[in-house]
Amino acid sequence: MENLSNRALISRLYSSADQQLENLDFDRERWSPWYQAVQGLAGPEKLVYVIVKLNQTVTNGGFSEFYESSHGVFAPEIIHALNEIKAVASAEIVTDSLPIVNPTGLLDEAYKAFVFNIQLSEQQREQLYALDVRYDGLQDEENLEDLLGGYLQGMV
Structure with a gap:
């Protein structure tokens, strides 16, 4: 097998996942079909x-964009993946x-339905902005490309 850089390996896997999702015919206006389509991807x-x-999304528009673009439905899985x-x-x-986005502590399907079409308040945006600053500050401390690539290289 060819020796791929972390960036190339991540890029190939992301492109494959994105293409698979593009090829699927599902209702993109509801959280459940999209969520299930992503869950159907292979582990890596x-x-x-x-x-x-x-x-x-966080790099381009912060956590506000992450949640308002509906990617927040994956937050629990993302936390697990990052760990x-x-x-x-x-x-x-x-x-x-x-x-911040789920102050009542909804879980599972109730959380996903709530956050899928969330409209954040100005107070929530301000609170999330503080997390944007923390996230941006991690670049020198915790390189996601290196960590993800190293993890994937260990799987191959």
Whole structure:
């Protein structure tokens, strides 16, 4: 097998996951079909997909965008995935975002239905912005590409 860099390996797995999801015919207006489609991805592809989506949305528009773009339905899985690859500080920040967007502590399907079409208040946006700053500060401390790539290389 060819020796791929972490970036190339992540890119291939993400592209494969994204293509599989594009090829599926599901109702993108409801959380459940989209969630189930992502759950149907192979383990490494699902892991890469949820972590890359987190990083893309938070880097581009912060946690507000992450939640308002409906990617927040995957927050519990993302926390697990981040801990799995030893990105503990990133997992802690995502964990800290949950009570901001879900103050009543909804779980499972109720949480996903609630957060899928969430409209954040100005106060929630301000609280999430503090997490954006923490997340951005992790770049030198906790490199997701290195951690995810190293984890995936160990699986191959």
